[in-house]
Amino acid sequence: MSNSAQSGSAAATRDDLFAALADAHRRTVLRLIRDRRPQEIGKNDLAFRLAAVTSDKQLAAVTDDDHQRALIALHHRLVPRLTDAGLLEETDDGLIRTTDHWAFHEPVFETIMSDHGTADADNIDAVFEALTNDRRRMILTVLSDQYHPIATETLARDVAAREIDASERDVSQEHVDKVLASLVHVHLPLLHDATLVGYDDDTDRVSYEGHPAVRTEWIRPADSAPATDVRTAAEDTEVGQSDVRSLEGRDTIIATGQSLCEQADDELFLLFTTTGLLEEGCFRRIEDAVDRGVDVTLGSRDPRVRDLVRERVPEVELWEPQVDWLTLPPEGESVGRLVFADREAVMIGTLGQRAPGDDEYAETALVGDGPDNGLVVLMNQMLGSRLDELDAQRADRCSQFPL
Structure with a gap:
């Protein structure tokens, strides 16, 4: 497999991971299953527990309608996405368990799954949704190495060069302008709303803000191990x-x-x-x-x-x-x-x-x-x-x- 193909595959894997995590109900499912380790759990039992959490009820108070809605969500929306991202797997007898995915070994990840606050959950949704795009992760990679705000054009030139694995002198101004337009109109506002970057379109400056739910190692390309950050x-x-x-x-x-x-x-x-x-x-x-x-x-x-x-x-x-x-x-x-x-x-x-x-x-x-x-x-x-x-x-x- 070529380097570009491997890079694309790695990016797609990260896209799937962060997209799967960008939903509070899916994170709740992961926590509920994680709590059962090393045992597996059946969908029927999992649906009761999910309904109890999402409706804020005791298990005994979960109605048949609550259970049925949770079971449908698990079957059609929640479990398949988590399975595709490599976080869950189903056994031959229909039981569900977590995998040995690297994310489960991150202490901050355990904290994210345990967070029940609605406001915090909404913010975490936005953070992981922002990370589902490879260009936005590259933006954060570039900014995380800076300790001063930088101009958006500087950011665009650096991002453009890294994306094609070339030196800045080999990147045409036309290509930089296209990257810059996508940053200004799409990616930077989204990252700013997710509180991951500071972006002032009046001064045309961008800074890395970071987030307690995100580690720098998560956003860097797989073949770009950070040096002294x-x-x-x-x-x-x-x-x-x-x-x-x-x-x-x-x-x-x-x-x-x-x-x-x-x-x-x-x-x-x-x-x-x-x-x-x-x-x-x-x-x-x-x-x-x-x-x-x-x-x-x-x-x-x-x-x-x-x-x-x-x-x-x-x-x-x-x-x-x-x-x-x-x-x-x-x-x-x-x-x-x-x-x-x-x-x-x-x-x-x-x-x-x-x-x-x-x-x-x-x-x-x-x-x-x-x-x-x-x-x-x-x-x-x-x-x-x-x-x-x-x-x-x-x-x-x-x-x-x-x-």
Whole structure:
């Protein structure tokens, strides 16, 4: 089976799972059967118990009509959907039992099945209904790696690239525009209503809100095991602004760097070692920053990078470092990209070795946010005076000075 076929099959499986869970009665059925483990239960007995729960009656008070309605619902609507999703199975003698599906091993899943509140049940319905679409899960995957709101166009470009397993530079603007339209008109409002994202169509910004009923691992593609998740690490360890966070993987690092570009109000300092690190989305973020009146400085020892930027965004101040401070012994890795926004947020990305037959480097990054953050303070000490000097020389667009 091809990778795309496997990916499609995995997506369909997740679609079925979340669709099955997007109904309070089906979750009640799962709980009732789960409570009987390791024994199975017959539909007749299950119908009595379901009728008692849904009508808020004692078992002895369930009428024949209550029982019959519950039995019909089980036979035609509830059990078949749960069986198709792999959560239930029927024995040869007509008894029903839960399977060994991974969902039953999730502690939060047990809490969801035990929730009887109507308001909470309605919210859980909306949450799981929102997760039934592969594009919406991809949106959440991208956003869960961000700790700042990002522009919808940035989100659309990242989603479009990941969906076709391509770099952002290989995604046409026409395709990005189509994805963006679906996000704005369909997916983001639905995710916002389900309280999974914050979406402000006036400012054109999106943020990941999360939900206690959802784990990040549930929404990521099966072949996209999360690296060090910035938001998860922050939530699990209750870190503060003084912490330095780590990222792994080119897509996550690019999206984070672009979000830092978007948050710059006054000054944006960038460094790229090779043209291969400059995605189309990076250029768009740089152009947007210039349009906002941000002073953008970009450095590289590679003349191709400087020529490319000069051609695309001539307003950017270019410089060429005279000292090769980018090599980081003893591992031999080097800084590939650096984003320093308003001297209050920084991302430093390092390049590892290229895999055989692969044109891209393995990438990791460190991220710091806030004026008191240790990494930000260090970068201010290293670059602050030199950036001040560069500001004084801004009239000379090819300033060169030892760094």
